[in-house]
Amino acid sequence: MVAPTTLVLLLAVLVVLYPGWLNRILIDPFPSPSPAKSAVLISGTSSGLGRNAAFLLANNGFTVLGTVRSAEDAxxxxxxxxxxxxxSQSGEIIPIKMDxxxxxxxxxxxxxxxxxxxxRDLDLAAVVNNAGVNGQGPVLSRAGTAMxxxxxxxxxxxxxxxxxxxxxxxxxxxxGKGGRVINVGSVAGVISQDNSSPYTATKHAVEGMSDAWRRELARDDMSVSLIQPGFIASNMCDSPICDKSALPEFSNAVLHAVQDPxxxxxxxxxxxxxMPAWVAVWVDSILPDRVADWVIGHISLE
Structure with a gap:
């Protein structure tokens, strides 16, 4: 008979080395939506990440309900x-006015x-919470006020x-049962940056909400995923370090979260x-806080 401590050690090794395999062993697959019969709501599709993701999903056969704030944006x-x-695809994008x-x-x-x-006899297969704003400002400044x-x-x-x-x-x-919620967070939800505490605080909150919702909604076979973009060129990221070529990577992540079992x-x-975003998140998790502070303080974000 295997000792409990041995089982715990074996499980720990599996978690570290084979997370994908362990997921398939322990977790039942989620129902995958049929694109031809499914709609996906994406908030904030007037430009940038949301619009690009909407295009990809629609070109994969989904009816995308893209939210915008004005008739002009629609x-x-x-x-x-x-x-x-x-x-060649049957997908469609339908603007929905929503703030x-x-x-x-x-x-x-x-x-x-x-x-x-x-x-239209469609199911709502997923909700993608993409809309966001980039609140900035040092804590000792007018920009960093409670407002x-x-x-x-x-x-x-x-x-x-x-x-x-x-x-x-x-x-x-x-x-019925099934469905997906995809929240768009940020690497800033894990790696805090100075002079952007309002934005960073919100993305930390989205991290916590996503974890709690994922455990709660799993009872209804509903998946909750969190996307953590790095520096992708958009209205919210317009410095030279923001990479426009990374848009497809973001959109492919949304598509995978919407339809993969x-x-x-x-x-x-x-x-x-x-540094790839996943590497940056991992490195930040293992560095002592003061060391991470020193590293971030010596990286130019201009």
């Missing part, structure tokens, strides 16, 4: 989609989506809560300066 999204859509910072706007959008799904924290939290944290709570019931109604719990994508 028209721009439609026009941009016409330029990149692949005729994640407003209870009323999110509720109205949920009503619109419910009616649209019924009209900056409140604004950033209202979009990046409470917006994620609003959207998820509004659309989870629709996902359950339309598809074994979605990852975390996707660290792109790079932090010259």
């Amino acid at each position: 028209d721009k999204l439609r026009d941009a989609w016409k330029e990149v859509q692949h005729a 994640v910072a407003s209870d009323e706007s999110v509720a109205a959008a949920a009503d619109d989506v419910r009616a649209l799904l019924e009209e 900056s924290y409140a604004w950033t939290f209202n979009v990046n944290v409470f917006g994620v809560v609003r959207v998820t709570q509004a659309f989870l019931p629709i996902m359950k109604e339309s598809s 074994y979605p990852k719990t975390r996707y660290a994508v792109a790079a932090v300066v010259v």
Whole structure:
């Protein structure tokens, strides 16, 4: 008979060396949505990461409900989609007007989506919480005031809560068990940067929420994944270190989290300066705090 301590050691070795295999041994696969019968809601698709992910999902056959804040943004999204859509696929992008910072706007959008799904006989397969803002400012500055924290939290944290709570019931109604929630966090949710505490604090909060939701929603065969982008060029990341070529890596992570039977719990994508994001996250986890502070303090982000 194998001793309990030996079993614990064997399990620890498996966790470290073979996480993918262990996942398949212990965890049942999640239901995979059929693109032709499924819609995916993505918040914040007027530009950048959200728009690119919307294009990829639609070109893989999904009906993408891309949220925007204005009629002008909706028209721009439609026009941009016409330029990149692949005729061989049946996917589509439908702009949905929604402001994640407003209870009323999110509720109205949920009503619109419910009616649209019924009209087209589609299931809501996934919700991608992508919309966000980049609250910046040192703690001893006007930019770092409580108002900056409140604004950033209202979009990046409470917006994620609003959207998820509004659309989870629709996902359950339309598809029964199953469904995916994908939260877009940031490497900043693990590696804090000076002068950006409002943004960093929100992304740390999204990390914690995603872990808690994942354990809670697993009872309904619903997957929760967190994407942790590094420095990808967008409206929120416009310095020379932000890499536009990393957009496909982000979008492929969203697609995998939406449809793979074994979605990852975390996707660290792109790079932090010259280091792959997943390596940066791992290195930060093993360095002593003061050493990590010294390293980050000597890296130029200009």
